[in-house]
Amino acid sequence: MGIDSVPVGTITRIEAIEDASARRELTRLGFEEGADVEVVSRIPFGPIVLQRRHRQVAIGRELARRVRVAMQ
Amino acid sequence: MSRCHTAPAATSAPNPGTAVAPPEREELVVLVGNPNVGKSAIFSALSGRYAEISNFPGTTVEALTGQWNGRPLIDAPGTYGLGDHNEEERITSNLIGRSSVIINVVDAAHLDRDLFLTTQLAESRVPMVVALNLMDEARESGSAPDAEALERALGVPVVPTVAVTGEGVPELAAAVQEARPGTFSLNGADDLARRRAADELYARAVPQEGKRRRIAEWLGRASVTLHWGIPMIVLALTGVYYLVGVAVAQHLVDFTETRLGQEMWEPFARSVIDGIGIGGPIREILVGEFGLFTMTVTYVVFLLAPLVAAFYFALALLEDSGFLPRIATLVDRLLGAIGLNGRAVIPIILGFGCVTMGTITTRLLSTRREKTIATALLNFAIPCSAQLAVIAALLAGFGGGWVFAYAAIILAMLVMVGTVLDRMIPGVSTPLLIELPPLRWPRPRAVLKKTFTKGYWFMREATPWFAAGALIVSGLQVTGGLDLWQRAIRPVMVSWLHLPAESARAIIMGLVRRDYGAAGLYDMGLSAPQALVALIVITLFVPCVASIMVMAKEHGARTAVRIWIGTWIVAFAVGGVLAQILHLVGAV
Structure with missing residues (x-):
């Protein structure tokens, strides 16, 4: 499923990023495939905020759908 | 330093x-x-x-x-x-x-x-x-x-x-x-x-057992939730508005532009030129209404410089605190409706201070499409702080209802222009992907240095453009072109907009700067509905010369010319329709 449906406060592992450009950028930022990340915030109909160690990244809802995580 | x-x-x-x-x-x-x-x-x-x-x-x-x-x-x-x-x-x-x-x-x-x-x-x-x-x-x-x-x-x-x-x-x-x-x-x-x-x-x-900084961590998480983030945004933007929009744009600039510029510097410049014995068209170009040593100097030194310094100061605070990307995250969904992603909120915020500045900041958007939409929004429908001050002063006398009507019409225009451009320009909006830097107290030295340096470079870039704009306008004035123009659009003003004939002059002034145009409406004795129509027209009207120049530089002359022509059409169409409606109900 997409990381957009992961509840806030959950730590989850990114399985695949189905967007080449976003994959490249997220890998540079340290949110690569295989990384364990925490979902910090889900703005209603808006972006998802992810956190790893002490760093955060916000990704738009549509893009978050293409960031795949394992079923819980 | x-x-x-x-x-x-x-x-x-x-x-x-x-x-x-x-x-x-x-x-x-x-x-x-x-x-x-x-x-x-x-x-x-x-x-x-x-x-x-x-x-x-x-x-x-x-x-x-x-x-x-x-x-x-x-x-x-x-x-x-x-x-x-x-x-x-x-x-x-x-x-x-x-x-x-x-x-x-x-x-x-x-x-x-x-x-x-x-x-x-x-x-x-x-x-x-x-x-x-x-x-x-x-x-x-x-x-x-x-x-x-x-x-x-x-x-x-x-x-x-x-x-x-x-x-x-x-x-x-x-x-x-x-x-x-x-x-x-x-x-x-x-x-x-x-x-x-x-x-x-x-x-x-790197040792992995770092100290937990609880407050910073809580802020970092809370600021990207709606229930904490929105109040934080409101608080921060109110602060910025009071600093830039009120303290500097109204009080300080009122002193520097009127007292220092128009009352002290300009008479001095004129007396020097008259003393040398220069007259005729050359005097007009040097120290006339749009003169190189009068209007240009007043605008650049006494109006633009303090505003620019204040914007860059506020910008440096927002930037260094790490707050801007968080605002971008919170409003991403709203901007998605008009073909932009959250990042675009940064130039739009800055546009309310100075549209020219906002236009420069569209650099941080990733595609040409987004840059064009944001630039168009800024130059069609965002009134800059100087203009807002005049508008508020004019409308406030007629009561809150008129202020509300003005704000509602401008906001509707913003959404409409964005929606139309989103449909018109091929392509789709790019998704938001933005790193959120940790929130921290800005370092005073770094903020001041940033303000000073960026302000300096902005002024250095903008000044020649200002001088060029002034030269063109005073050239028109000297050759009588300005007068001709004014007479030509008079019919539009009277029968289409239901405004007094003299308001054509404000439109001419608005060609140089919109806030100038708004100021030109000041002592014209307009009724409340007339003031609303006139202010809507002048707000949607062509961006100031500096903005157009920056647009041409950042996005090419074609985009700049299109937006310039588009503002004529939109301003007179919307103002006219409004005037006709008000006329039908018997208000004008």
Whole structure:
């Protein structure tokens, strides 16, 4: 499923990023495939905020759908 | 501070007088690092002067050049990696190919991210040193990286620095002499393997049991939720509005523009020109209504300079606190409806201060499509602070209902223009993907320096444009073109907009600056409905000369001309329809 449906406060592992450009950028930022990340915030109909160690990244809802995580 | 712009530090350029020649390969030193790690601070500490261009984090696509020990020093655009992913990466890769030494600036407090680029640089075979910057922050959080461990792993000198205080800068300068190519090698690994190697290196070099900074952590999380984030935004923007929109745009500028500019400087300039005995059209061009020494100087020195300084101050605070990307995150969904993503909120916020400034800031949007939409919104429907002040003064006398009507119409226009452009321009909006830097207190020195430097460079760029605009308008005035124009649009004003004939003059003034046009409506004795129509027209009317010039420079003359013509149509169409409706109900 997409990381957009992961509840806030959950730590989850990114399985695949189905967007080449976003994959490249997220890998540079340290949110690569295989990384364990925490979902910090889900703005209603808006972006998802992810956190790893002490760093955060916000990704738009549509893009978050293409960031795949394992079923819980 | 005083050394910032005065003179290049003691240098011995290889060929004095041909400063534009590309630096020799044996000479060039290039600063490379992620955005926002203090590269510019290192640059100015080494070269003794500030960068030559405004530099919003992650948006510089032009490299900054200076001199250090007689060698050319270039501050490359901030980038997270090398390759051809975007323009920053391409420019940086190209610079590295031409350089003799790389100074890789990394954020000691966020080393995991930065090491991706560092490992790429260590494979470039170009001699390098690493500046482990922001060391004070890393120490504070109890996770200062082990410089020696990094040195061993990378095979290059690693120097801890705090660029803003100058700590470690002499050691860094000395280490550049010892620069050597990195011994690190992944043998052509892909991004994912490199990421994992960087993480491994991070785990070896950085102690993992850092102190938890509870307040900072809570703020970092709360600020990206709706129930905490929205009040924070309101609070921050109210603060910015009072500083820039009220304290400076109204009170300070009122003093500098009216008292110093119009009452002291302009009469003085006129008396000098009259004293020399210059008359006729030349006098008009020099010290007339749109004169080079009167209007241009008043606008540039007494109106623009204080406003610009205030905007850059507020901008530096928002930027350095790490708040802007969080606002962008919170409003991403709203802007999605008009073909933009959250990032676009940054130029729009700045546009309410000064549309010209907002237009420049559209640089930080990633596609041409988004830049065009944001630029159009700014120049169609965002009134700048100076204009807002006049509008508020005019409408407030008629009661809150008229103010509300004005705001509702302008907001509707904003949404409409955005929606139409989103449909018209081919392509789709790009998804938001933005790093959220940690929230922190801005450092006063850094904020002031940023304000001063960016303000200076803005003024230096804008002033010639202003002078050119003034020359054109006073040329028209001297040849009678201005008068002709005014007579030509008179019928439109009277039968279509139901305004007094003299208001055509305000439209002419609005051609130079919209707030000027609004001011021209001031003592015309308009009724409330007439004032509403006139203010709607002048708000939607053509952007000020400086804005058009900036638009042409940033987005090309074609876009600028289209937007300029479009504003004529939209302003008179919307104003006319409004006037006709008000006429039907018997208000005008």
